[in-house]
Amino acid sequence: xxxxxxxxxxxxxxxxxxxxxxxxxxxxxxxxxxxxxxxxxxxxxxxxxxxxxxxxxxxxxxxxxxxxxxxxxxxxxxxxxxxxxxxxxxxxxxxxxxxxxxxxxxxxxxxxxxxxxxxxxxxxxxxxxxxxxxxxxxxxxxxxxxxxxxxxxxxxxxxxxxxxxxxxxxxxxxxxxxxxxxxxxxxxxxxxxxxxxxxxxxxxxxxxxxxxxxxxxxxxxxxxx
Numbered sequence: 570x571x572x573x574x575x576x577x578x579x580x581x582x583x584x585x586x587x588x589x590x591x592x593x594x595x596x597x598x599x600x601x602x603x604x605x606x607x608x609x610x611x612x613x614x615x616x617x618x619x620x621x622x623x624x625x626x627x628x629x630x631x632x633x634x635x636x637x638x639x640x641x642x643x644x645x646x647x648x649x650x651x652x653x654x655x656x657x658x659x660x661x662x663x664x665x666x667x668x669x670x671x672x673x674x675x676x677x678x679x680x681x682x683x684x685x686x687x688x689x690x691x692x693x694x695x696x697x698x699x700x701x702x703x704x705x706x707x708x709x710x711x712x713x714x715x716x717x718x719x720x721x722x723x724x725x726x727x728x729x730x731x732x733x734x735x736x737x738x739x740x741x742x743x744x745x746x747x748x749x750x751x752x753x754x755x756x757x758x759x760x761x762x763x764x765x766x767x768x769x770x771x772x773x774x775x776x777x778x779x780x781x782x783x784x785x786x787x788x789x790x791x792x793x794x
Contacts (some may be wrong), residue, residue, distance in 0.1 A: 571625050572764050573611065573650070575759040577603050577643040578635025578663045579682055580733040581592050582608040585757035586618045586625075593618040594758050603642040611650070621624075625656060627766035631757070632660035633782035634690045634708065637651055640781035648776055658779050658793070659767050661760040665704040668694045670755040671731045677723040678748070681732035684710050689714045690784060693728050708784060713737045720747035731755075 574585045582603055585594040615622060630647040633640045651658040655765045668678040679693040692708045709719065716738055720728045725742045730742065731752045739749050 570627075570765055570768065571620060571760075572627055572629055572761055572768075573614070573622075574629040574631075574661075574760040574764060575606065575607065575611075575643050575647050576631040576663075576755075576756040576760060577639045578631050578633055579639065581756070582606055582610065582639075583756040583758070584614050585761065586614045586620060586780045587758075587761050588618045588620045588624075592758050592761065594756060596756060599635075601640065603639045606708060607646050608641065611646075622654060624649070625654060627651070627657040627659050627764065628654075629659045629661055629757075629760045629761050630779075631666065631760055632779075633663050633665045634747050634784040635663055636683070637781075637783060640783065644779070644781045648779065652776055657768065658776050658780075659764045660779050661767065662704060662706075662782065663761045664692045664708055664758050665694055666781075667752050667755045667762055668692075668731055670701040670752060671729055671776050672754075673729050677728040677730040679716070679720050679723065679730045681716055681730055681735055681738065682707050684784075686737070687712060687737075689713065689735075692717060693719070693723055698727065702763060708767075710784065713741055717741045717745050719745065721745035737743070 572587050576583045583596040593614045595610045597606045628647050628651040666681040668680040677693040682690045729748050730749045
């Protein structure tokens, strides 16, 4: 299966393509320039993979939650490519995909993504949920203290907290039993296993029904990225 995946929810941009089992990926630190950066990244991975766009079976997009702006731009580009090719667009929930990238063998993994200033999305998953793809849809939003309290109460001595640049949360973790892991392995290629599982139920005619999972209402100057 040939899949083009896009991940731009927060803090980084990445695009990956799998061709005959071989993954080619390109990343960019210009996260706040998603509109200018994503298309060149797509062109780069397609050229490096020696794959033509017409050979793609579907497009996978990290569906959120995350930055309002980046999600909107990423979804628009993914829809445009999928619509132009007449192939399905497969939305992959960001939180479990991020948690799965940590590859924890025991205990819960809590994925954490910044929301508004001083607030975070967070959700925890058991390793067996992540490996099977049987993800729940329970995502909370709260303060750094709320995240740490939830991680400490996860059982088995606390959870593995996975995220990017969680500078407000990391100093609060000592003594909670929870440990922090930078989710630097989470990227567009992390979406590919889930996209393959979800592809069977996708339909190119359902493009208009695919929307970003914002998890909040956008209001100007509210701190949404």
